[in-house]
Amino acid sequence: MQEVLELFKEPIVIKLATLLLWVVVIIVGMGFLRKLVKRRIDNTGIAYRAQKTIDVVGYFFIILLVVLSFTFDSLKNYTIILGLFTAGIAFTLQELILSIAGSFYILMFRVYKPGDRIEINAIKGDVIDINNMFTTLMEMGEWVSTDNYSGRIVKISNAFVFKGPIKNYSMDFPFVWDELNIPIAYGSDLELAKKIVLDQANELLADYTKNSKAKWEELVDRYFLENAKLDPSIAIRLTDNWVELNLRYITDYKLRRLTKHQLFENIEKAISQSSEKVTLASTTLQLLKIPEMDVRIKQ
Known part of the structure; x- marks a missing residue:
């Protein structure tokens, strides 16, 4: 018993016990703040980011406390020890x-957030x-x-935000441009075909187009962007087999x-009701006539 009491009088033991006590206090404080944020903030997104920030700040203070605890007493060699320690940590970790x-970086600059679609x-x-790592x-x-969805859950290191581009589908402009190609047979009423495709696109996409215009105006004000055409548009391309209508x-x-x-x-139904003025095309084959042959048989 006496040896145990003497052990607790050692400076290194006192230092470790003090350090452990402070670590416990920080962890308990983090838990308390997380519960407080969850209870006081109704917005799920803001509460989530606040909880993650509390975790990051708490772990930072724990690491800082550990480093200072083992270097503060040696003020004479503080710079050398801290430099070697930092270099070793930076290399190995x-x-x-x-x-x-x-x-x-992700939390401070809102690179992306839960719910965003990214690549x-x-x-x-x-x-x-x-989280703090992934x-x-x-x-x-x-x-x-x-x-x-493929069904797989993928964890990616947060370090990748510094190593390459991040494609965000939804951060400032939650709309994307897409295209589809409609093959129209030669001899069809091309103007009617264009009208059918545009009418169907405008009818189906009216809400998207309206909402995207408001978002695009905000984007133009915020970034150095030229105004873009957001209404559905058609481009024509002639191929060997059909006239291709490219809808953007x-x-x-x-x-x-x-x-x-x-x-x-919708486009297929509208074309089928056009009384065959417009016909969808398919790949065609040209069959060449076999030349006539005059065969004479000698007896």
Whole structure:
């Protein structure tokens, strides 16, 4: 018992006990602040970001406390020790440090947030969580077509925000441009075909176009952008087999596949009701006539 009491009188033990006490106080304080934020803030998005900020700041203070606890007493060699310690940490834990710095960067500059659809490190998906180390995505694409979920949950290091481009589908302008091609047979009424396609696009996409114009005006005021045409438009291209009508339109980034399906369905129905003035085309083959042959048989 006496040896145990003597042990607790050692300076290093007192220092470790004090450090442990402060770490416990910081962790308890973090938990209290997280619960307070969750209870006081009704907006889920703001509460989520506030809780993540509390975590990051709390862990930063814990790391700072540990570093100062073991270097403060040696004021004479403080600069050398701190320099060597920092260099070693930076070399061995560079990915960890970049990840933590990346989480600060994501939260402070709103690079993306939970609910955004992004593409980072060649992986596309919806952000479902951001913590101090990783961004978690519900993956899209891979073996499934267009913008469908693959079912895999992908964790990406936050360090990747410093290593390459981040494509955000929804941050300031939650609409995307898309295209579809309609093959029209030669000999069809081309003006009527263009009218049918544009009428169907305008009818289906009226709300998207109206909402996107307001968002685009905000974007032009904020960034150095030229004004763009947001109404559905058509371009014509002649091919060997048909006249191709290229429809360009704007739609919600989450409804791109559904919008394309509805457009194809509505356009096909309208063309079928045009009394064959407009005909959808398919690949054609030209068969060449076999030349006549005069065969004479000698007996």
